[in-house]
Amino acid sequence: MKFPVHTSPYGHLPNSVSREMGLVLAALVPGVVAMVWYFGWGVVINIAIASVTAVVAEAAVLKLRGRPVARTLADLSALVTATLLAIALPPLLPWWLTVLGTLFAILFVKHLYGGLGYNPFNPAMAAYVLLLISFPVPMTRWLPPEMLTDVHLSFLQTLQAILTGHLPDALTWDAITSATPLDEMRTQLEFNKTISEIRQSPLWGDFGARGWEWVGNWFAIGGLFLLWRKVIGWQIPAGVLAGLLLTAGLFWMFDPETIPFPGFHLFSGGTILGAFFIATDPVTASTTPRGRLIYGFLIGMTVFIIRTWGGYPDAVAFAVLLMNMAAPTIDYYTRPRVFGQRENGDG
Amino acid sequence: MITRNPGSWDFHGGIHRPDMKAMSAGKYLGKVPLPKRLVIPLQQHIGTIAEPLVEPGERVFKGQTIARVTEYIGAPIHAPTSGTIIEISEQPVAHPSGLSAPCIMMEADGEDRWWDQLPEPLPWFEELDAATLRERIRWAGIVGLGGAAFPTSVKVNPGPDRKIDTLVINGAECEPYITCDDYLMRTQADRIVEGIRVLMHVVNAGECLIGIEDNKPEAIAAMEKAVADSDLQTTRVITVPTRYPMGGEKQLIKVLTGKEVPSNGIPAEIGVICLNVATTAAVTDAVMAGRPLLSRLVTVTGEGVNNPGNVEVPYGVPMSQVIEFTGGYSDKAYKLILGGPMMGFTLGDDEVPVTKATNCLLVASREEAPDPVHAQPCIRCGKCAAACPAQLLPQQLYWYARSKDLEKCQEYNLFDCIECGCCAWVCPSHIPLVQYYRFAKTETWAQEKEKQAAEEARRRHEARVERLERLERERKARLRKKKEALEKKSSGTDPKKAAIEAAVQRAAQKKKAQQQTEEPS
Numbered sequence: 090m091k092f093p094v095h096t097s098p099y100g101h102l103p104n105s106v107s108r109e110m111g112l113v114l115a116a117l118v119p120g121v122v123a124m125v126w127y128f129g130w131g132v133v134i135n136i137a138i139a140s141v142t143a144v145v146a147e148a149a150v151l152k153l154r155g156r157p158v159a160r161t162l163a164d165l166s167a168l169v170t171a172t173l174l175a176i177a178l179p180p181l182l183p184w185w186l187t188v189l190g191t192l193f194a195i196l197f198v199k200h201l202y203g204g205l206g207y208n209p210f211n212p213a214m215a216a217y218v219l220l221l222i223s224f225p226v227p228m229t230r231w232l233p234p235e236m237l238t239d240v241h242l243s244f245l246q247t248l249q250a251i252l253t254g255h256l257p258d259a260l261t262w263d264a265i266t267s268a269t270p271l272d273e274m275r276t277q278l279e280f281n282k283t284i285s286e287i288r289q290s291p292l293w294g295d296f297g298a299r300g301w302e303w304v305g306n307w308f309a310i311g312g313l314f315l316l317w318r319k320v321i322g323w324q325i326p327a328g329v330l331a332g333l334l335l336t337a338g339l340f341w342m343f344d345p346e347t348i349p350f351p352g353f354h355l356f357s358g359g360t361i362l363g364a365f366f367i368a369t370d371p372v373t374a375s376t377t378p379r380g381r382l383i384y385g386f387l388i389g390m391t392v393f394i395i396r397t398w399g400g401y402p403d404a405v406a407f408a409v410l411l412m413n414m415a416a417p418t419i420d421y422y423t424r425p426r427v428f429g430q431r432e433n434g435d436g
Numbered sequence: 437m438i439t440r441n442p443g444s445w446d447f448h449g450g451i452h453r454p455d456m457k458a459m460s461a462g463k464y465l466g467k468v469p470l471p472k473r474l475v476i477p478l479q480q481h482i483g484t485i486a487e488p489l490v491e492p493g494e495r496v497f498k499g500q501t502i503a504r505v506t507e508y509i510g511a512p513i514h515a516p517t518s519g520t521i522i523e524i525s526e527q528p529v530a531h532p533s534g535l536s537a538p539c540i541m542m543e544a545d546g547e548d549r550w551w552d553q554l555p556e557p558l559p560w561f562e563e564l565d566a567a568t569l570r571e572r573i574r575w576a577g578i579v580g581l582g583g584a585a586f587p588t589s590v591k592v593n594p595g596p597d598r599k600i601d602t603l604v605i606n607g608a609e610c611e612p613y614i615t616c617d618d619y620l621m622r623t624q625a626d627r628i629v630e631g632i633r634v635l636m637h638v639v640n641a642g643e644c645l646i647g648i649e650d651n652k653p654e655a656i657a658a659m660e661k662a663v664a665d666s667d668l669q670t671t672r673v674i675t676v677p678t679r680y681p682m683g684g685e686k687q688l689i690k691v692l693t694g695k696e697v698p699s700n701g702i703p704a705e706i707g708v709i710c711l712n713v714a715t716t717a718a719v720t721d722a723v724m725a726g727r728p729l730l731s732r733l734v735t736v737t738g739e740g741v742n743n744p745g746n747v748e749v750p751y752g753v754p755m756s757q758v759i760e761f762t763g764g765y766s767d768k769a770y771k772l773i774l775g776g777p778m779m780g781f782t783l784g785d786d787e788v789p790v791t792k793a794t795n796c797l798l799v800a801s802r803e804e805a806p807d808p809v810h811a812q813p814c815i816r817c818g819k820c821a822a823a824c825p826a827q828l829l830p831q832q833l834y835w836y837a838r839s840k841d842l843e844k845c846q847e848y849n850l851f852d853c854i855e856c857g858c859c860a861w862v863c864p865s866h867i868p869l870v871q872y873y874r875f876a877k878t879e880t881w882a883q884e885k886e887k888q889a890a891e892e893a894r895r896r897h898e899a900r901v902e903r904l905e906r907l908e909r910e911r912k913a914r915l916r917k918k919k920e921a922l923e924k925k926s927s928g929t930d931p932k933k934a935a936i937e938a939a940v941q942r943a944a945q946k947k948k949a950q951q952q953t954e955e956p957s
Contacts (some may be wrong), residue, residue: 090756090765092772094784096871098857099777099805104864106812164812206813322818371817376831427849428686428826429699
């Protein structure tokens, strides 16, 4: 009898890239729902715009590159990039900026380098930084969380604002938008106010900014889900959080009136999302276990440095991109000891 | 030295794959009857191919040595039954690439008559020295029966300056589906323990640790009883967790003793020798009964056979007949795998003979051994590194193997890869990683060979140039000598010329004197 031939091992775990990416998308759901609750429908509309753009752009570029379209799209990585970018964007951002950012992420950051697995930089964060630097005004016009405003735009009103830039009558952009808490903290500190004065504002909740802290918590639940499903390892999230908390804690102890306390950093911006969903992008992160811990720690430290002394309050994106550059070097110096070799050097 | 808390260590990585052993565990289907015609490969082991001692037409008997070893690493081949040699020629054998190899073909006469020159049994082995017993093991053609088929006589000879502390007997049988070692331990524990007594004497080890995975409780119980009934004081049965590749030599040694076999090294360097349970039982036959290795237990299993179980198979029997004997292929038969699903290899044809290395015939269904799916790009998730028992970085190796950067592959310890397949099993992108590593290893070997050939050619060229130069020098030297001799001649002191000149002068003087004397007169 004759049989077909191929090499071992035969069979594999019932997992796939599509499944991993699908789990990441699923894990984002609680955080996204929380964002919709606090910041309105714009979040969903942005995700939809970014997703459609990403899929169309990826299909087009795959066709141009002569790669299988359907099979590659099925890895869902374009949707993950689109979603991560969209939830980092202000909820009422004009649609064409979302489209521009997504196109940049998919075409330039991802496919010009060879597509999934080959991009040195996190596509969502690179696109976010591009938009932030090129269009600082719309990119810093956030909405206040639901409990701090009387204005609640309906779905259609939000859609209209995003697509046409027109707000309902009697509303102005200045009236409905506000700076992000990170921005607010920075501005107030520049006015030489002390932290305790600043924290008098209704903006601040128990540990971070009101609304934002709960968004962070829900993203954390998604992150724990990813940890449990072993989609991500513990090293990068732990590294990011430890790097940020320890650095912030150290400086805060010396100067608690001008350096915000560590909890603020955790729950006022994109830290939790960054620690569990963005820094953990395996393609652009370090790959060795020790390297991942270091990579995460350095991101956490950089986030604190940028937030405290840098020009932009939106530190996670910059920190991730900077460490993307460092990842190959970190990998090189953190290679694990091979079985049968002595602790350092050859056995 | 006695190991404290054996089995309390761990190895990195590994995987849990459904072990599928229940299909065949504990089931014995009998001894496969001898077919009319046997095909006996001359190479059933690692090392030098055996050299035939018989000629076509010659009559041979069961247990007769029909091919001998010519170099240190090798094993002789014996006739599995009595009969007549038909021919010695290239025949298809069980090889991943479907290659042919030299085989002795013999026709069984059905009498199964033993050779009358078998060596005597050595039940008093304790009074004999290790070299004599090693020679017996070598004569019996025993090789590692776990599948690697490395000559056992070489393995149990660590050299005079290496002290062996621990003899490790490998009964882990970590590959899914395979149960032949399990069956052997359940039913022939005494035979294994007897072999341990012999081997302890041969390698002079202080203790023996028998490692068995905890999914084989019957085997553990049987072995524990056999050890307790024996006079072996320092032999212990150690239950180890079921995790692939626990049965890998380096992994089992680490778990049992806490010692790591050095990278590129062998267990003897850390005072350990590791042998499989079936190999140990074969040693008993060779020493206590004077019988060579003629048959082995083979697991026939998978959804592709009607009746999975274990069978005793003489070497040289075609696999098709083994499967026939167990009850034939089922409708689900899709792939024929020699060995287990993790490290075995597929055979294109079942008309190849069972050899010493054949531990399992896995006839897998399409679900058990699916065709490779299209690989997605590596997303560097690192799951492979987490699973790698050699603690390598498979994704980096993949990267370098793909770009044929063989130097980098070496730098990332490619040759510490044991090809266990854990990385490929966990890879979410379904990349056939092991295939890349095999490729890189083969390329490296080829390059090394080429380098050696180039080096050889360079040496030959240099020698030739030197020889030509020497010849040239010698020729020149000869010419110079000749020339010098000539020049010497021409430089005026030629005696002949001088004599002629002197004669001419004398004649002239004579003439002058004559003229002078004539004038006055």
